[in-house]
Amino acid sequence: MKKLTIACSAALALAVSASAGDALIEKAKKAGLKPIPESKTELYKLIDNPKNPITDEKIELGKKLYFDPRLSKSGLISCNFCHNLATGGVDGVGPATGHMWRHNPHHLNSPTVYNAVFAKKQFWDGRSPDLEDQAQGPMQAPPEMAATKQHVEKVVRSIPEYMKAFKHAYNDPKFVPTFKDVADVIAVFERTLVTPSRYDEFLNGCDKALSKEEKEGLKIFIDKGCVSCHNGVALGGTMQPFPVAGKYKYANVGDFKGDKNGMVKVPTLRNILETRPYFHNGAVWTIEEAIEIMGETQLGVKLSKNEVKKIKAFFGALTGKKPYVRYPVLPPSTNKTPKPNLK
């Protein structure tokens, strides 16, 4: 990947933008594309939840819980197992696979946790309004972490360091964390998992941040209409019509039917080159094929090899800088911590 990030500094960005007056930046913004803001204040307006405010204490505690396999019934499956921060925030397999090696019953693919905060809805059928609500699902789903709320509470309450951290995070010496609180701090950690990229530098006014080919790709992306679903900060994250089951000629797997109106959540395109396989059922393994199919089925256009190549080049500019994550040293279990159950 070309390293162009040094071409513009944040300080230069506005000046460059003003002088260059790049038509493509304007075009992209008009089409509904939005950058991750450079200023922390602006960013927090997008990622923070007033009902569950981000604090350093919650981030650190949420990170530990995100990586803690003991929250699962088996003691083996953490949030990070399917949403692996090392591999684009996904597991890289077709159907999500968890407890007892069970697969998602609808053959659904694990979406990336990176930038999930920018999505308007969570889960492929959009049934969840935010990450706090979403985080409760996989912990309890039988083919994922397969835990009960009681199991999660018992684990956390049996470990003095976790109790201390919750009391500290909520500034309440009598705080006793519930299942919801566990999901809440995990969600706080997830809210911070945003990955600004060269694409954002570009939209923030740095014309040099994208190569010629990447700009051409972006232009095609807009002109062909990809942007009609893949827009906003997430380049996705809204509910849209999608030809699932039945009409799904190229990947007739699973029985997923979208939400009650047959709508499916549009996946983010950020870090898309790191999150194969593609589509809600993970049926397509190369980005070239995914781009072609989307053109055909969603837009009714036949993209040329060259157009696909350029769109892929543009996608490369969406690979973002991952937050620095120290792998946690988790507090040890005690004699009161529930034993894992592999069955």
Next chain:
Amino acid sequence: MKKLTIACSAALALAVSASAGDALIEKAKKAGLKPIPESKTELYKLIDNPKNPITDEKIELGKKLYFDPRLSKSGLISCNFCHNLATGGVDGVGPATGHMWRHNPHHLNSPTVYNAVFAKKQFWDGRSPDLEDQAQGPMQAPPEMAATKQHVEKVVRSIPEYMKAFKHAYNDPKFVPTFKDVADVIAVFERTLVTPSRYDEFLNGCDKALSKEEKEGLKIFIDKGCVSCHNGVALGGTMQPFPVAGKYKYANVGDFKGDKNGMVKVPTLRNILETRPYFHNGAVWTIEEAIEIMGETQLGVKLSKNEVKKIKAFFGALTGKKPYVRYPVLPPSTNKTPKPNLK
């Protein structure tokens, strides 16, 4: 846990030792207990392998591969899955569990990777002489990562960043990594996973590093004979007679019989309070019970509740400082990377 690490500085250590002339330190050393050396030079004499020297480049590459689930057949199981650096270097379940949720056929428990470098032999039956050899096993074992050598090589060779890192690490622009090379760099990373503790400060001459109760526990540990198997830097890591299968009244699971002489590798006691369940088959869940049983079956002594309590307190001083590990951002798969196979 009491924090006593600030009581002695390295500079003070010798002086304190000379003036205090602590009899227990001498007693412990005479009994065969050895500290992790404070000096890097002395430490490297113990952990380095002249046939596979430790370098920064190999550590960093080995770390990535250690965390990379794509080395497994399914794409889901990394070395870290069973030897989790977040949870004492183990998985915290009874039998090691991997590909397709299969369990170790002998019901064997995953030993900790922390300080494994100090063991004289690897695997519970001691069949492997070093970490380079050991690392080849789990990648190929059907109930663990279930990969073939060819799979591992194809994965690594399909990812340009890995190829570049190998060429750099081996200072050879034509270097093409083999399965053995992958195991070698993983082993290099593992060699650095040592966890010095207050116990080491104590043996290195800092009398104040242990509390009164911990010292009493250490004394009992020596006097009762625990030290006859749990000795050396690892407090374990040699092959010893052990009443397995048949005579194994308290935990008759699995069909493990040790090596050809019925000998079993003594597990390290470093970080033992973080690595439940205990014994080669993970049949015992509290350290108190484990201590009692070992006294009875191995030493023929009935330890009092108070003695068990003090030995446990001593074990607390064996909880070491874990190396700082940045969770890696792994290089993405390419269209040439083999697809994972969940079956």
